[in-house]
Amino acid sequence: MGAHQQLIAINDDLNQFHLTNRYVSMILGVVEGKLVNLYTGAAVPYRDDFGYLVDDAFRVQATTAGEHSEHCIEQLRQEFPEYGRGDFRGPAVTILQSNGSRITDFRYAGYRATNGKPELEGLPSTYAGESKADKSDEASGTAAIDDAAETLSIDLRDDLTGLTATLNYAIFRDEPVIARSVRLTNGGSEPVIIERLASCNLDLPDSDYTMTEFVGAWARERTPRTQPLHPGVQSVASMWGASSPYFSPNAIFARPDTNEDQGEAFGLAFVYSGNFDLHAEVDAYDTTRLQLGINPEGFSWRLAPGESFQSPEALLGYSAHGLNALSHTFHHIVLDHLTNPRWARRERPILINNWEATYFDFTEDKLLELARLAKQAGVELFVLDDGWFGRGKHARVNDRAGLGDWIVNPDRLPEGIAGIAENINAIGLKFGLWFEPEMINRASDLYEAHPDWVIATLGRDSAVYRHQYVLNFANPDVVDHIYATMHAVLSSANVAYVKWDMNRFITEAYDATRSAEHQGELFHRYILGVYALYRRLLAAFPDLLIEGCASGGSRFDMGILAYSPQIWASDDTDAVERLSIQYGTSAFFPVSAMGAHVSITPNHQTGRSESLAMRGAVAMFGTFGYEMDLTRLGEGELAEIAQQIAFFRKYAPLLHNGDLYRLRAPYDHRQAAWMTVSSDRRHAIVGDYVVLGVPNRPKSRVRLRGLDEDALYRVTSLSRLEIPDDDDDEVDSIAGATPGDAGTVRGSIPDGVAVVRSGGELMHIGIDDTNIGPDFAARIYLVDRLDEE
Ligand code: DGJ
Numbered sequence: 001m002g003a004h005q006q007l008i009a010i011n012d013d014l015n016q017f018h019l020t021n022r023y024v025s026m027i028l029g030v031v032e033g034k035l036v037n038l039y040t041g042a043a044v045p046y047r048d049d050f051g052y053l054v055d056d057a058f059r060v061q062a063t064t065a066g067e068h069s070e071h072c073i074e075q076l077r078q079e080f081p082e083y084g085r086g087d088f089r090g091p092a093v094t095i096l097q098s099n100g101s102r103i104t105d106f107r108y109a110g111y112r113a114t115n116g117k118p119e120l121e122g123l124p125s126t127y128a129g130e131s132k133a134d135k136s137d138e139a140s141g142t143a144a145i146d147d148a149a150e151t152l153s154i155d156l157r158d159d160l161t162g163l164t165a166t167l168n169y170a171i172f173r174d175e176p177v178i179a180r181s182v183r184l185t186n187g188g189s190e191p192v193i194i195e196r197l198a199s200c201n202l203d204l205p206d207s208d209y210t211m212t213e214f215v216g217a218w219a220r221e222r223t224p225r226t227q228p229l230h231p232g233v234q235s236v237a238s239m240w241g242a243s244s245p246y247f248s249p250n251a252i253f254a255r256p257d258t259n260e261d262q263g264e265a266f267g268l269a270f271v272y273s274g275n276f277d278l279h280a281e282v283d284a285y286d287t288t289r290l291q292l293g294i295n296p297e298g299f300s301w302r303l304a305p306g307e308s309f310q311s312p313e314a315l316l317g318y319s320a321h322g323l324n325a326l327s328h329t330f331h332h333i334v335l336d337h338l339t340n341p342r343w344a345r346r347e348r349p350i351l352i353n354n355w356e357a358t359y360f361d362f363t364e365d366k367l368l369e370l371a372r373l374a375k376q377a378g379v380e381l382f383v384l385d386d387g388w389f390g391r392g393k394h395a396r397v398n399d400r401a402g403l404g405d406w407i408v409n410p411d412r413l414p415e416g417i418a419g420i421a422e423n424i425n426a427i428g429l430k431f432g433l434w435f436e437p438e439m440i441n442r443a444s445d446l447y448e449a450h451p452d453w454v455i456a457t458l459g460r461d462s463a464v465y466r467h468q469y470v471l472n473f474a475n476p477d478v479v480d481h482i483y484a485t486m487h488a489v490l491s492s493a494n495v496a497y498v499k500w501d502m503n504r505f506i507t508e509a510y511d512a513t514r515s516a517e518h519q520g521e522l523f524h525r526y527i528l529g530v531y532a533l534y535r536r537l538l539a540a541f542p543d544l545l546i547e548g549c550a551s552g553g554s555r556f557d558m559g560i561l562a563y564s565p566q567i568w569a570s571d572d573t574d575a576v577e578r579l580s581i582q583y584g585t586s587a588f589f590p591v592s593a594m595g596a597h598v599s600i601t602p603n604h605q606t607g608r609s610e611s612l613a614m615r616g617a618v619a620m621f622g623t624f625g626y627e628m629d630l631t632r633l634g635e636g637e638l639a640e641i642a643q644q645i646a647f648f649r650k651y652a653p654l655l656h657n658g659d660l661y662r663l664r665a666p667y668d669h670r671q672a673a674w675m676t677v678s679s680d681r682r683h684a685i686v687g688d689y690v691v692l693g694v695p696n697r698p699k700s701r702v703r704l705r706g707l708d709e710d711a712l713y714r715v716t717s718l719s720r721l722e723i724p725d726d727d728d729d730e731v732d733s734i735a736g737a738t739p740g741d742a743g744t745v746r747g748s749i750p751d752g753v754a755v756v757r758s759g760g761e762l763m764h765i766g767i768d769d770t771n772i773g774p775d776f777a778a779r780i781y782l783v784d785r786l787d788e789e
Contacts (some may be wrong), residue, residue, distance in 0.1 A: 062086020596622020
């Protein structure tokens with residue numbers, strides 16, 4: 001055996017590589033020059049030679065290693081399959097060469113194994129940081145930075161073109177996740193055109209999987225849809241120029257009997273916000289090829305001699321214990337290895353946003369009135385949404401004008417942004433501001449000065465969405481200008497938070513600053529420009545909290561999350577709809593990533609009326625805030641909001657940093673439930689919801705997860721978000737309670753009453769929730785280990 005990192009074992013003689021931690025193994029080998037995947041799944045022990053895993057049954061198919069080759073190219077589980085060499089499934093790479101050929105032959109050329117995980121140039125990516133083991137071992141003083149991952153880089157070379165593909169595999173020490181990306185370098189003498197480059201190709205030996213995609217549209221984003229794999233291609237993709245609300249750049253591939261609690265599953269997630277393609281292809285021999293990368297449709301990239309192209313990162317996660325465990329894995333990766341560490345596990349400010357309170361119709365007095373009431377209730381941050389900018393005939397008083405002119409409208413805010421920020425600060429709130437940096441109205445000073453900065457195809461009309469157009473962020477001059485104008489606003493005032501919106505997709509894609517052969521680069525260059533602006537703003541204002549948004553949740557992906565620790569999950573603020581949206585989003589994204597607000601009733605999107613208690617109990621499984629006109633509420637409702645805020649502030653660390661378990665899916669519109677559990681299993685908080693009540697309802701119990709079987713827990717039942725008195729008199733049968741002594745409460749636990757139950761009872765028998773309320777009702781259970789008290 002040769003080099004041996006802790007997580008990567010390498011047999012130099014056989015060119016075999018085994019990436020493994022305690023949870024997952026990926027074994028790679030080289031067969032007749034091709035890099036192949038010998039196994040990916042649950043961790044297996046090291047062995048010197050895994051060569052027996054190479055399929056050598058010979059079928060009448062192409063070989064690429066000469067007449068005496070023992071292997072068919074279509075049978076090898078290739079890591080980097082190419083176009084046109086006898087493997088007729090979708091290739092991971094297609095290169096157009098100057099003679100018109102698309103044939104390449106990438107062969108193994110060497111490797112490097114390193115500690116840590118390098119950044120990807122220009123792109124968001126996961127970072128290594130310190131492993132959990134070393135964090136808990138701080139006393140020894142030996143904690144090494146960057147020890148939470150190790151990276152294997154394998155070079156594959158195509159001799160004829162001089163191209164090298166470097167396949168990067170970073171395995172995390174504490175999570176069953178391998179981060180993958182590819183870097184193509186042109187070491188030849190001719191330019192080439194990259195037409196397709198998958199970030200991850202994974203060939204699996206059978207096809208006994210379901211694919212769960214996350215689908216939707218505006219106001220109903222990310223609903224899971226599960227179907228068995230079948231021969232042919234099953235795919236989700238985006239051509240919108242953003243990850244989109246229609247399909248998400250993440251999917252789950254699970255064994256058919258896998259459920260939330262048990263069974264095997266792979267998760268694939270793209271750390272990218274532009275056009276993507278994620279698909280599974282099942283061939284005639286029931287093998288499966290999973291691919292995730294930039295959508296090849298509409299993409300090409302000219303690579304001149306000496307240049308490199310870096311693909312975005314794809315995360316491959318594995319679970320041997322069901323879908324909740326797979327979600328925990330991705331949540332930990334997001335919080336500990338992707339989110340800006342300044343915010344990752346830090347408490348987020350409870351905010352009020354004026355959008356649904358005023359839309360475009362506000363004065364500074366109105367905003368300050370709203371802020372004063374919000375402050376009285378305990379809100380911490382006031383966010384001024386759309387409508388504060390543009391001047392004169394370009395004033396943003398509706399959605400027809402002003403985008404692009406990031407300069408305050410003095411008719412609305414006479415003392416400028418500095419003035420309103422000071423006034424809000426004087427009330428005792430932080431101040432936040434809305435921008436839509438990538439967009440422009442034709443009715444704007446910016447358009448009058450730079451009509452050529454809009455993405456448009458010369459000689460053709462441009463599609464219009466919401467009276468606006470997209471700025472060409474592939475042009476660095478545009479990004480420089482927007483950066484300068486945003487920087488001027490943000491440095492002129494005390495702005496703690498920015499809401500970065502994006503309300504239309506890219507059409508007539510054409511980059512007027514580049515020649516014909518570079519036109520396929522626009523979509524990717526555009527999103528690189530977006531990321532560059534994020535990075536520059538965060539470098540200039542490191543403490544700024546930027547919340548991502550795109551007509552609600554139209555760009556909710558791990559790329560944006562690398563810069564925006566939270567993303568507005570949907571413009572649909574109806575609590576019932578939010579149960580579905582947040583439930584689906586939680587498959588890959590933690591609670592603290594999901595922007596969620598309590599809004600007015602009847603709800604503006606659905607017209608439905610729901611109790612304040614229900615609205616609060618759903619929004620608290622998100623970043624939590626308010627988006628309603630508090631001046632229209634009575635004293636009772638304002639008092640309840642103050643209680644909700646105090647409640648959320650107390651339980652936010654548990655809600656945001658605990659592990660989320662999905663208990664009951666909301667998609668039958670009857671009931672839903674989820675819970676978060678602290679990592680030491682001592683505390684949990686459960687949200688249990690009735691969507692539509694059922695007459696003469698059958699008995700119903702919600703079974704909890706993640707607790708210690710033998711420990712005793714006090715379970716406090718609440719019908720609204722109100723911190724309970726810690727008065728032992730209200731606890732039913734705590735004294736001398738044993739797992740067999742469940743107390744006298746029969747049926748559902750009444751509001752405000754606490755009982756004692758063992759973890760085993762709570763997980764296997766469950767809590768009776770037959771009678772917790774009529775339509776649109778919520779029950780919260782606070783679950784605390786008794787030895788805590
Ligand atoms: C769409 C966003 O999703 C809303 O929250 C709001 O900011 C509007 N844009 C403002 O135009």
